[in-house]
Amino acid sequence: MPTLSIPSNLYWFPRSLINLWNLGIIGIAFLMALPVLVIASFVFLPASENWQHLVDNLLAEYVSNSLLLMVGVSVGVLSIGVITAWLTSMCEFPGRRWLTWALLLPLAIPAYIIAYTYTGLLDFEGPVQGAMRAWFDWSYGDYWFPEVRSLGGAMVMLSLVLYPYVYMLTRAAFLEQSICVLEVSRTLGNTPFRSFTRVALPLARPAIVTGLSLALMETLADYGTVQYFGVSTFTTGIFRTWFGLGDSATAAQLSATLLGFVFLLVIMERWSRKRARFHHTSNRYSEIRRYQLHGKRAWLAFIACLSPVLFGFIIPAGQLLYWAINTATETINWSFALLAWNSVMLAGISAVVAVLLALLLAYGKRLQGNLLSNTGVRIASMGYAVPGTVIAVGVLLPFAWLDNSIDAWMREQFNISTGLLLSGTLFALVFAYTVRFLSVSIQAIESGLGKIKFSMDDAGRSLGLSPTGVLARIHLPLMKGTVVTALLLVFVDVLKELPATLILRPFNFNTLAVRAYEMASDERLADAGAPALMIVAAGIIPVIMLSRIISRSRAGGVQE
Amino acid sequence: MSCLTIEQASIGYNGTIVVNKVDLALGEGEIGCLLGPSGCGKTTLLRAIAGFEPLKNGRISIDGNSVSTPTHTTPPEHRQIGMVFQDFALFPHLSIFDNIAFGIRHFEGNDKKRRVTELLELIGLPGHGSRYPHELSGGQQQRIALARALAPRPKLLLMDEPFSSMDADLREALAAEVRDILKRENITAILVTHDQHEAFAMADSIAVISEGIILQFDTSYNLYHEPACEFVADFIGQGVFVDGVVNDAMQVETELTTLEGELPEGCKPGSKVRVLVRPDDILHDDCSPRKALITEKVFRGANYLYTLQLGSGTELLSLVHSHHDHAIGEKLGIALEIDHLVIFPADSASLADGK
Numbered sequence: 001m002p003t004l005s006i007p008s009n010l011y012w013f014p015r016s017l018i019n020l021w022n023l024g025i026i027g028i029a030f031l032m033a034l035p036v037l038v039i040a041s042f043v044f045l046p047a048s049e050n051w052q053h054l055v056d057n058l059l060a061e062y063v064s065n066s067l068l069l070m071v072g073v074s075v076g077v078l079s080i081g082v083i084t085a086w087l088t089s090m091c092e093f094p095g096r097r098w099l100t101w102a103l104l105l106p107l108a109i110p111a112y113i114i115a116y117t118y119t120g121l122l123d124f125e126g127p128v129q130g131a132m133r134a135w136f137d138w139s140y141g142d143y144w145f146p147e148v149r150s151l152g153g154a155m156v157m158l159s160l161v162l163y164p165y166v167y168m169l170t171r172a173a174f175l176e177q178s179i180c181v182l183e184v185s186r187t188l189g190n191t192p193f194r195s196f197t198r199v200a201l202p203l204a205r206p207a208i209v210t211g212l213s214l215a216l217m218e219t220l221a222d223y224g225t226v227q228y229f230g231v232s233t234f235t236t237g238i239f240r241t242w243f244g245l246g247d248s249a250t251a252a253q254l255s256a257t258l259l260g261f262v263f264l265l266v267i268m269e270r271w272s273r274k275r276a277r278f279h280h281t282s283n284r285y286s287e288i289r290r291y292q293l294h295g296k297r298a299w300l301a302f303i304a305c306l307s308p309v310l311f312g313f314i315i316p317a318g319q320l321l322y323w324a325i326n327t328a329t330e331t332i333n334w335s336f337a338l339l340a341w342n343s344v345m346l347a348g349i350s351a352v353v354a355v356l357l358a359l360l361l362a363y364g365k366r367l368q369g370n371l372l373s374n375t376g377v378r379i380a381s382m383g384y385a386v387p388g389t390v391i392a393v394g395v396l397l398p399f400a401w402l403d404n405s406i407d408a409w410m411r412e413q414f415n416i417s418t419g420l421l422l423s424g425t426l427f428a429l430v431f432a433y434t435v436r437f438l439s440v441s442i443q444a445i446e447s448g449l450g451k452i453k454f455s456m457d458d459a460g461r462s463l464g465l466s467p468t469g470v471l472a473r474i475h476l477p478l479m480k481g482t483v484v485t486a487l488l489l490v491f492v493d494v495l496k497e498l499p500a501t502l503i504l505r506p507f508n509f510n511t512l513a514v515r516a517y518e519m520a521s522d523e524r525l526a527d528a529g530a531p532a533l534m535i536v537a538a539g540i541i542p543v544i545m546l547s548r549i550i551s552r553s554r555a556g557g558v559q560e
Numbered sequence: 561m562s563c564l565t566i567e568q569a570s571i572g573y574n575g576t577i578v579v580n581k582v583d584l585a586l587g588e589g590e591i592g593c594l595l596g597p598s599g600c601g602k603t604t605l606l607r608a609i610a611g612f613e614p615l616k617n618g619r620i621s622i623d624g625n626s627v628s629t630p631t632h633t634t635p636p637e638h639r640q641i642g643m644v645f646q647d648f649a650l651f652p653h654l655s656i657f658d659n660i661a662f663g664i665r666h667f668e669g670n671d672k673k674r675r676v677t678e679l680l681e682l683i684g685l686p687g688h689g690s691r692y693p694h695e696l697s698g699g700q701q702q703r704i705a706l707a708r709a710l711a712p713r714p715k716l717l718l719m720d721e722p723f724s725s726m727d728a729d730l731r732e733a734l735a736a737e738v739r740d741i742l743k744r745e746n747i748t749a750i751l752v753t754h755d756q757h758e759a760f761a762m763a764d765s766i767a768v769i770s771e772g773i774i775l776q777f778d779t780s781y782n783l784y785h786e787p788a789c790e791f792v793a794d795f796i797g798q799g800v801f802v803d804g805v806v807n808d809a810m811q812v813e814t815e816l817t818t819l820e821g822e823l824p825e826g827c828k829p830g831s832k833v834r835v836l837v838r839p840d841d842i843l844h845d846d847c848s849p850r851k852a853l854i855t856e857k858v859f860r861g862a863n864y865l866y867t868l869q870l871g872s873g874t875e876l877l878s879l880v881h882s883h884h885d886h887a888i889g890e891k892l893g894i895a896l897e898i899d900h901l902v903i904f905p906a907d908s909a910s911l912a913d914g915k
Contacts, residue, residue: 453647453649455645455646455647455649456649456651458610458612458636458643458645458649459643459645459649459651459708460662461611461612461635461636461637462610462636462637462641462642462643462709462718463637463642463662463663463708463709463712464637464663464665464712465637466635466637469637474651477653478651478652478653
């Protein structure tokens with residue numbers, strides 16, 4: 001949404017109400033920033049014995065593994081994302097149309113779930129190695145096969161499901177580029193390939209960097225994959241100190257270190273988004289005339305675009321389907337229904353909360369448009385960058401403290417023990433999800449609200465509507481689709497979330513994601529199939545919505 | 561009795577004054593126009609009339625009722641105004657029928673239907689009620705926006721740059737059409753524009769605004785031929801200023817000729833003045849002994865607009881029938897025919913003096 005000058009048509013809001021808006025925005029922003037503030041405050045705490053032990057023995061491994069993972073994922077997502085974006089936006093070949101949206105499908109699969117499927121497929125007992133042994137009559141030790149459960153394996157898994165971020169934003173950037181600049185390049189004597197490397201790619205660079213930083217934030221946030229593959233990173237370290245050592249202070253300090261890395265990524269993202277604004281060279285757009293590919297080149301392009309879909313979605317989804325069908329008789333029962341209900345309820349409540357808060361923030365910002373509300377909204381939507389593990393620790397620490405204080409006070413005053421009011425209940429979970437995914441709903445609501453021009457408000461007023469009448473009769477009908485979109489996006493993200501759920505869930509409370517994780521941890525991969533498949537099925541919904549937006553978008557329609 | 565009265569109205573925010581002590585009155589059925597360059601405050605004034613901006617000072621009355629004072633601003637929905645927006649602001653989720661009926665929600669079903677049908681006929685789009693805004697062309701959307709604003713029979717119609725998003729040739733045709741509709745319905749209206757041709761085509765009287773001040777409120781004929789100040793003279797139509805001196809016979813002697821006419825107040829023999837010379841004041845005459853050098857020429861279809869230079873270096877504009885095609889660098893014989901002598905004191909650089 002473009003920054004708005006103070007909308008002069010809104011003076012009719014009484015002063016006191018304007019202050020209420022301000023208070024609301026500040027309050028929400030503070031609550032959303034609370035976990036990060038708590039974690040950051042641990043930087044100033046003196047180092048404990050455990051922390052010293054961590055620094056001496058483990059921290060180097062965490063840092064190097066996390067960095068290597070980021071490098072590997074960067075290479076993976078950049079090569080897949082940029083090449084497929086270029087092919088689908090600039091070239092014409094058989095299958096381009098459906099591959100354009102199919103390339104988004106891997107977004108539906110959480111990294112930990114794709115990791116389970118490939119482990120099942122490629123492990124020693126898996127069908128691939130089994131077939132090789134049967135075919136060549138080998139037995140254990142006769143041959144070499146790459147180990148899936150390794151750092152390299154984690155790089156591949158994460159790349160396969162995270163490249164769509166780069167693909168999506170880069171493709172949008174290519175489409176937004178005026179075809180004129182490419183044609184100018186051609187008239188100045190550059191071949192199509194040179195035009196790509198010298199004009200299109202540099203112009204798209206900010207978008208590529210934005211996509212990369214989003215993919216890397218997800219990489220740092222990942223817990224399920226690295227934990228399953230036995231790769232020690234920050235997130236697994238936080239879990240180990242939290243659950244293994246029971247040392248919350250050290251876990252928080254480790255989280256603060258991880259936040260430092262995240263902060264760098266946020267800066268990188270902001271910087272690239274800012275640059276992207278200056279890369280719009282022309283306001284006139286004409287339909288891109290794609291290069292028609294024939295014969296061998298067309299096949300190569302087809303294979304290049306099909307492979308990410310095949311390995312990132314079709315094969316893992318097929319494996320999940322196979323497991324789910326095979327285990328259906330044992331897994332599909334009442335306890336599974338309860339599991340699904342828990343997930344749906346939790347995701348539903350979180351989605352409603354996040355969208356209500358987003359409506360409040362976005363509306364406040366539209367009415368006020370001042371520095372305070374802009375900053376408030378920006379702070380409130382910082383959570384997307386913060387790993388779920390960090391948020392969970394940052395939520396649990398203050399809540400536990402509050403619980404204990406309330407409990408102690410109540411016992412002292414009334415001799416009643418209130419127990420864990422906040423930290424042991426779904427409240428903490430919903431709060432953490434809201435912190436993490438509020439930005440998703442804010443982005444959707446803001447873009448929807450931004451499309452309603454201020455002249456609409458004025459037109460309503462001049463035709464006899466009161467301010468609330470404008471809200472009810474003009475804004476709400478126009479926003480319906482946007483609100484549904486925002487609800488769905490948050491819903492699916494919550495469904496997929498693993499680490500925060502693991503830390504914050506009430507005792508004996510399970511969700512689909514947790515069940516899939518537990519089954520996989522127990523080496524019962526096939527039993528993880530059914531819950532995982534449900535998560536993936538739900539995850540396809542926002543992918544379809546995204547692909548519709550993308551196919552509809554011409555100049556300037558996508559992103560943000 | 562006038563339908564719209566503005567007295568000493570000032571508008572501003574954060575210490576800057578956007579509109580400064582403006583007076584304006586519009587009679588029933590009259591079409592007024594606020595004309596000025598962008599940023600002159602004309603849109604702010606219109607929004608104040610609509611009730612979207614509060615007044616710092618002064619008063620706005622519609623139909624005899626005071627609606628805006630520094631202490632009270634009647635909200636827009638209680639002013640009985642209609643407004644046509646620059647981007648039309650048609651509601652995309654409603655059909656054309658529902659858009660036009662939006663302001664008459666409280667009408668009985670049959671009355672509502674009759675009024676909408678009547679308006680669709682008035683704007684020449686009968687039978688379009690079931691369509692949606694995005695299915696219509698820009699010109700059609702414009703007329704729907706007008707119909708929607710007219711539906712509740714407003715006391716005053718406000719139009720904010722209503723034709724600015726149109727193609728130039730469509731613009732004037734549509735402006736004439738809209739004027740026709742307003743006149744037929746005897747509607748008092750005020751429009752804002754930066755395009756003088758649009759203003760000429762629509763309005764009965766035009767207020768030329770600069771830097772928040774109304775410099776002149778007059779008919780288009782008078783604005784062109786009897787501008788009140790140099791800014792208006794410069795802004796409306798084309799022309800150049802030629803220096804002159806008042807002689808003892810109270811005539812103005814210029815490089816071209818000696819002119820007679822009404823002089824500005826306070827002129828004495830010896831006063832320096834500036835004389836407005838329009839392109840149509842300079843006639844082409846091959847026999848004329850007075851020659852000027854052609855430095856530029858622009859083809860205008862029926863005419864050529866020549867830029868001429870006198871021996872002293874003074875520049876003139878001349879509108880000449882396009883059969884007289886002369887090359888740049890040639891000398892052109894010219895004759896003067898100034899019907900309306902427009903003279904300003906030479907030191908009246910400041911605009912406010914023109915009042």
